[in-house]
Amino acid sequence: MNDSPDNPGDDPGFDLGEPPRPPAAAPDAPAYRVLARAYRPQTFGELIGQEAMVRTLANAIKRERLPHAFLMTGVRGVGKTSTARLIAKALNCVGPDGQGGPTIDPCGVCEPCKAIAEGRHIDVIEMDAASHTGVDDVREIIEAVRYSAVSARFKIYIIDEVHMLSRNAFNALLKTLEEPPEHVKFLFATTEVNKVPITVLSRCQRFDLRRIPVELLVDNFRMICGKEGVVADDDALRLIATAAEGSARDGQSILDQAIAHAAVGENGRPYVQADQVREMLGLSDRGATRRLFDQILDGDAPAVLATLADQEALGVEPVATVNALLDLIHAATTAKAGRGAGLDRMPEAERGAIAGWAEQLSFPVLHRLWQLLLKGHAEVAAAARPHAACEMALLRLIHASAMPDPAELARIIRDGAGGGQGSLTMPAPSHGAAVNGSEHQQQASAPAAPAEPAPKTFSAAPEAAPAAPAMPADFAAMVDAIRPRHARLAAELHDYVSLVRYAPPELAFRILQPLDADFPRQVAAALREVTGEPWDVRSTDAPGQPSLREQEQAEKEARLALISATPIVAAALEAFPGARLVDPDDEQYRSEG
Numbered sequence: 079m080n081d082s083p084d085n086p087g088d089d090p091g092f093d094l095g096e097p098p099r100p101p102a103a104a105p106d107a108p109a110y111r112v113l114a115r116a117y118r119p120q121t122f123g124e125l126i127g128q129e130a131m132v133r134t135l136a137n138a139i140k141r142e143r144l145p146h147a148f149l150m151t152g153v154r155g156v157g158k159t160s161t162a163r164l165i166a167k168a169l170n171c172v173g174p175d176g177q178g179g180p181t182i183d184p185c186g187v188c189e190p191c192k193a194i195a196e197g198r199h200i201d202v203i204e205m206d207a208a209s210h211t212g213v214d215d216v217r218e219i220i221e222a223v224r225y226s227a228v229s230a231r232f233k234i235y236i237i238d239e240v241h242m243l244s245r246n247a248f249n250a251l252l253k254t255l256e257e258p259p260e261h262v263k264f265l266f267a268t269t270e271v272n273k274v275p276i277t278v279l280s281r282c283q284r285f286d287l288r289r290i291p292v293e294l295l296v297d298n299f300r301m302i303c304g305k306e307g308v309v310a311d312d313d314a315l316r317l318i319a320t321a322a323e324g325s326a327r328d329g330q331s332i333l334d335q336a337i338a339h340a341a342v343g344e345n346g347r348p349y350v351q352a353d354q355v356r357e358m359l360g361l362s363d364r365g366a367t368r369r370l371f372d373q374i375l376d377g378d379a380p381a382v383l384a385t386l387a388d389q390e391a392l393g394v395e396p397v398a399t400v401n402a403l404l405d406l407i408h409a410a411t412t413a414k415a416g417r418g419a420g421l422d423r424m425p426e427a428e429r430g431a432i433a434g435w436a437e438q439l440s441f442p443v444l445h446r447l448w449q450l451l452l453k454g455h456a457e458v459a460a461a462a463r464p465h466a467a468c469e470m471a472l473l474r475l476i477h478a479s480a481m482p483d484p485a486e487l488a489r490i491i492r493d494g495a496g497g498g499q500g501s502l503t504m505p506a507p508s509h510g511a512a513v514n515g516s517e518h519q520q521q522a523s524a525p526a527a528p529a530e531p532a533p534k535t536f537s538a539a540p541e542a543a544p545a546a547p548a549m550p551a552d553f554a555a556m557v558d559a560i561r562p563r564h565a566r567l568a569a570e571l572h573d574y575v576s577l578v579r580y581a582p583p584e585l586a587f588r589i590l591q592p593l594d595a596d597f598p599r600q601v602a603a604a605l606r607e608v609t610g611e612p613w614d615v616r617s618t619d620a621p622g623q624p625s626l627r628e629q630e631q632a633e634k635e636a637r638l639a640l641i642s643a644t645p646i647v648a649a650a651l652e653a654f655p656g657a658r659l660v661d662p663d664d665e666q667y668r669s670e671g
Contacts, residue, residue: 114334125164134285150267159238170201170232205236211247213247223235374475400455552580585616597617598616601613
């Protein structure tokens with residue numbers, strides 16, 4: 079049985095009518111073009127950031143010294159292909175009256191200018207070398223250059239990404255490129271000029287297009303927003319310009335996305351705000367970054383981890399956080415060096431913070447922070463777990479940045495030994511621990527407090543035996559006590575262990591290099607064997623004193639430096655170039671002797 083009638087019109091109860099259709103677009107409404115295409119430069123005046131190249135081309139056209147081959151190179155989005163098209167227009171422009179010649183200011187209204195701008199001129203041939211890499215493609219060019227231009231003054235070949243041509247294709251082009259007909263011009267564009275053979279480079283006039291400065295990009299974006307009827311904060315435009323990394327096309331694409339992402343303002347127009355752009359790009363808030371840097375300088379590890387977790391919850395990439403910290407350290411270092419360029423364009427809060435860090439931090443501390451964070455950046459970028467790698471990098475920054483540099487350590491040991499105390503103190507990092515390397519020198523002369531958390535003490539010379547003969551007086555004496563029975567353990571304690579706490583029968587240390595997993599248990603067993611009492615031995619990540627080997631090396635270097643500074647030794651070293659001062663107790667010196 080057939081449920082449907084033979085004639086659909088006989089079933090009046092199920093007539094649904096025609097399906098709805100979307101409203102037809104207005105016949106004269108142009109299709110939307112992205113900003114990077116809509117605002118492509120149409121004159122050399124609209125080409126931003128390349129004034130040197132424009133001046134060279136203007137003089138070459140004015141003096142009729144036009145080369146037969148141009149090579150434009152630079153990073154993506156700085157205007158290489160746009161410049162090639164502008165050169166094609168400049169060489170073929172005939173003016174509104176049809177009587178003009180080559181000019182640096184093409185009229186844009188004559189037929190050659192309009193045809194070239196629309197990509198339909200028969201004598202301006204554009205070829206993408208990425209998809210036409212073979213010798214057959216170049217052979218077509220070689221055959222075609224013999225014929226004169228059809229309607230233009232010059233027949234122009236624009237080859238984009240020319241470095242993608244094969245070696246045979248380059249070789250086939252060489253002869254024609256060296257001696258082309260007078261009516262032919264070659265315009266090459268590439269982002270990787272190092273891949274272009276030197277034989278091709280030597281036959282071209284090369285123009286290196288520079289990255290576009292942030293200020294010029296901001297002005298360009300502000301102009302675009304005005305024409306598009308968009309309201310945008312200056313801070314938002316600066317964030318976009320910074321993220322573009324000198325590329326106008328990248329910046330315009332990001333601006334296009336930001337306009338689509340923006341909320342509608344009170345006047346009914348899109349309103350691009352800095353917070354929205356920062357959220358869209360996954361950038362770290364500058365205020366949060368400054369707060370994080372202050373927490374690092376304070377040595378507040380829990381606060382650092384909490385701030386980092388908040389940034390991750392907001393969608394900020396760990397690499398972006400590290401980059402923001404690197405920017406702050408760089409700004410503080412350059413400000414301390416006396417180059418305050420760029421500070422006046424920063425917000426007041428950030429400018430004040432950077433000026434304070436520049437005054438507060440010493441150059442050794444700033445350089446150490448930079449090196450540690452730069453190493454952390456590489457680790458975070460390559461890590462399978464970027465957030466965990468970022469946490470470890472910042473914790474290492476807290477603990478390692480507070481350590482004195484070798485010269486400062488030598489001064490601390492020298493001043494302590496010169497005072498006749500036999501020991502010197504190095505406080506554990508606390509609030510402001512990473513601030514200034516000179517603090518260590520001031521703290522070295524202060525007496526040590528006996529109670530916890532007391533400054534940790536290490537001996538520069540053997541001290542008198544304590545009241546209890548079974549317990550070693552200090553960490554160095556403890557290492558010497560276990561050396562006869564456990565030479566390997568003693569050597570590892572001497573070379574690879576940083577003392578955190580020594581209060582017999584309690585020992586806490588930080589392991590500087592990988593050792594056995596049960597190293598603390600081995601040390602506890604050895605100490606019980608030597609002293610006859612059980613010991614509480616543990617490994618910790620807290621910062622501690624330099625290892626005994628580092629202390630001895632620093633003391634030796636300080637002693638040699640003092641001797642080298644005496645007039646007699648200094649004169650001897652100057653009189654005998656290549657001579658060096660050695661320690662007679664040095665094993666290497668004794669073996670050489």
